[in-house]
Amino acid sequence: xxxxxxxxxxxxxxxxxxxxxxxxxxxxxxxxxxxxxxxxxxxxxxxxxxxxxxxxxxxxxxxxxxxxxxxxxxxxxxxxxxxxxxxxxxxxxxxxxxxxxxxxxxxxxxxxxxxxxxxxxxxxxxxxxxxxxxxxxxxxxxxxxxxxxxxxxxxxxxxxxxxxxxxxxxxxxxxxxxxxxxxxxxxxxxxxxxxxxxxxxxxxxxxxxxxxxxxxxxxxxxxxxxxxxxxxxxxxxxxxxxxxxxxxxxxxxxxxxx
Amino acid sequence: xxxxxxxxxxxxxxxxxxxxxxxxxxxxxxxxxxxxxxxxxxxxxxxxxxxxxxxxxxxxxxxxxxxxxxxxxxxxxxxxxxxxxxxxxxxxxxxxxxxxxxxxxxxxxxxxxxxxxxxxxxxxxxxxxxxxxxxxxxxxxxxxxxxxxxxxxxxxxxxxxxxxxxxxxxxxxxxxxxxxxxxxxxxxxxxxxxxxxxxxxxxxxxxxxxxxxxxxxxxxxxxxxxxxxxxxxxxxxxxxxxxxxxxxxxxxxxxxxxxxxxxxxxxxxxxxxxxxxxxxxxxxxxxxxxxxxxxxxxxxxxxxxx
Numbered sequence: 375x376x377x378x379x380x381x382x383x384x385x386x387x388x389x390x391x392x393x394x395x396x397x398x399x400x401x402x403x404x405x406x407x408x409x410x411x412x413x414x415x416x417x418x419x420x421x422x423x424x425x426x427x428x429x430x431x432x433x434x435x436x437x438x439x440x441x442x443x444x445x446x447x448x449x450x451x452x453x454x455x456x457x458x459x460x461x462x463x464x465x466x467x468x469x470x471x472x473x474x475x476x477x478x479x480x481x482x483x484x485x486x487x488x489x490x491x492x493x494x495x496x497x498x499x500x501x502x503x504x505x506x507x508x509x510x511x512x513x514x515x516x517x518x519x520x521x522x523x524x525x526x527x528x529x530x531x532x533x534x535x536x537x538x539x540x541x542x543x544x545x546x547x548x549x550x551x552x553x554x555x556x557x558x559x560x561x562x563x564x565x566x567x568x569x570x571x572x573x574x575x576x577x578x579x580x581x582x583x584x585x586x587x588x589x590x591x592x593x594x595x596x597x598x599x600x601x602x603x604x605x606x607x608x609x610x611x612x613x614x615x616x617x618x619x620x621x622x623x624x625x626x627x628x629x630x631x632x
Numbered sequence: 633x634x635x636x637x638x639x640x641x642x643x644x645x646x647x648x649x650x651x652x653x654x655x656x657x658x659x660x661x662x663x664x665x666x667x668x669x670x671x672x673x674x675x676x677x678x679x680x681x682x683x684x685x686x687x688x689x690x691x692x693x694x695x696x697x698x699x700x701x702x703x704x705x706x707x708x709x710x711x712x713x714x715x716x717x718x719x720x721x722x723x724x725x726x727x728x729x730x731x732x733x734x735x736x737x738x739x740x741x742x743x744x745x746x747x748x749x750x751x752x753x754x755x756x757x758x759x760x761x762x763x764x765x766x767x768x769x770x771x772x773x774x775x776x777x778x779x780x781x782x783x784x785x786x787x788x789x790x791x792x793x794x795x796x797x798x799x800x801x802x803x804x805x806x807x808x809x810x811x812x813x814x815x816x817x818x819x820x821x822x823x824x825x826x827x828x829x830x831x832x833x834x835x836x837x838x839x840x841x842x843x844x845x846x847x848x849x850x851x852x853x854x855x856x857x858x859x860x861x862x863x864x865x866x867x868x869x870x871x872x873x874x875x876x877x878x879x880x881x882x883x884x885x886x887x888x889x890x891x892x893x894x895x896x897x898x899x900x901x902x903x904x905x906x907x908x909x910x911x912x913x914x915x916x917x918x919x920x921x922x923x924x925x926x927x928x929x930x931x932x933x934x935x936x937x938x
Contacts, residue, residue, distance in 0.1 A: 399736075435832055437831070443734070443736050461836070462828075463831055466833065471832075472832055480821065480826060480829070480830075482821070482825060483822070487818055487821075490815075490818055491819065491822045492833055494818070494822075494833050539833070
């Protein structure tokens with residue numbers, strides 16, 4: 375129906391970023407980022423090390439806002455509300471969860487304790503049994519090892535815990551930072567298969583990935599970051615892989631029409 | 633069995649028993665310090681003075697109401713919890729190593745600020761007690777101070793210390809369970825592991841730290857009550873208890889609840905046995921020698937795996 379289509383187009387974006395810059399002290403790590411994400415979008419952010427991808431996610435999760443070492447300029451609207459001054463606790467409460475780079479689990483705690491830590495917020499607690507069951511169905515291996523201390527587990531299993539922990543807060547927007555870093559190809563395949571199952575449930579997602587092919591095969595939109603800015607945006611299939619590679623390495627020709 | 637051997641065995645058994653009983657009391661004196669260190673990486677030099685503050689609050693409350701001694705903790709524990717929460721939120725959170733990092737201060741400030749501030753707090757507390765309560769020794773009068781439970785004609789343990797041991801074991805088990813099973817306990821462990829990620833889970837670390845500090849002072853107030861029950865004390869008696877707590881925490885491994893109990897029991901037994909065989913002066917010396925030995929050989933504590 376056309377009326378429904380207009381309504382959905384007019385829906386509040388899940389995330390709207392306007393001319394966002396983030397600084398570490400004097401150093402500007404990202405500049406003038408503009409992005410809009412609608413419900414169901416899966417955005418892959420592609421870029422080399424140091425391109426500002428993780429800084430962008432840190433900015434969105436509130437980690438750049440408080441403290442004198444880093445600050446933001448510009449605006450972030452999360453689910454229609456201005457969020458650039460929010461604390462990380464407020465942002466996760468609003469429905470944004472981050473699977474951080476390097477997994478960052480609570481290493482001395484068990485699998486289940488890590489997952490339960492993800493459901494700390496009062497709004498998440500009534501859903502704990504249901505969410506736990508979903509996560510254990512998604513990653514049966516975690517059910518077997520739920521009483522194991524996470525530091526004794528393999529990197530791939532730890533990554534599953536990290537994803538599960540983020541899912542425990544029932545996020546409407548979830549970001550994955552470098553999921554495949556340091557994992558075996560087989561493990562990465564397994565994790566990406568599950569990722570597709572998570573994302574098809576209607577969640578909006580941001581994926582940061584160095585592996586171009588994998589990123590393009592799991593997203594609905596992508597952008598390429600270079601030296602703190604977005605240099606190329608598009609949908610997979612619309613842009614040739616050569617152009618994306620060129621943007622990635624900063625060897626893109628100026629063609630003047632964007 | 634010869635007489636000599638019998639008395640040797642009795643001395644040893646008495647020493648181990650009363651040392652172990654003393655250990656429960658030591659563990660409660662120390663667990664607050666262990667919690668502060670384990671969760672906030674805070675070395676709280678005012679810990680000993682808070683014990684004495686709690687002991688004075690107990691005496692004051694009992695003198696004012698005339699109730700039986702065991703009512704005192706019921707009133708003093710919540711008061712001390714609130715004080716602990718407030719001091720952490722209002723003062724210590726702003727001078728922690730995290731705060732120093734946030735304010736972009738060099739790492740040496742992160743190390744020194746909490747030490748200096750809690751040292752200052754210790755002076756303020758002891759001088760404050762001197763003004764409010766004067767230098768006279770105080771104690772909680774009770775009928776159990778000198779009574780003992782006889783296990784055999786030659787074997788006995790102090791009723792009070794036995795009660796303390798049971799209470800300490802129950803309270804520490806409760807504390808460990810609380811840390812393990814509740815949402816806030818899990819948050820305390822998470823925040824001690826990685827505060828930044830804890831914040832990403834929706835945990836407000838300033839609140840979490842304040843709760844941990846409140847619980848630390850709540851446990852210290854029960855220890856303070858025990859101090860008041862078993863001996864007399866004065867405003868400046870905090871420092872020796874701080875040293876004792878350091879010893880227990882070092883023995884048990886920094887920052888573990890169960891470690892505090894083990895550390896307390898080991899220290900208690902060593903002290904009492906040294907006292908039995910080498911005279912009262914050896915008691916303190918043996919304790920500190922043990923601590924030095926552990927620091928030299930197993931700086932991670934007796935229990936730690938790595």
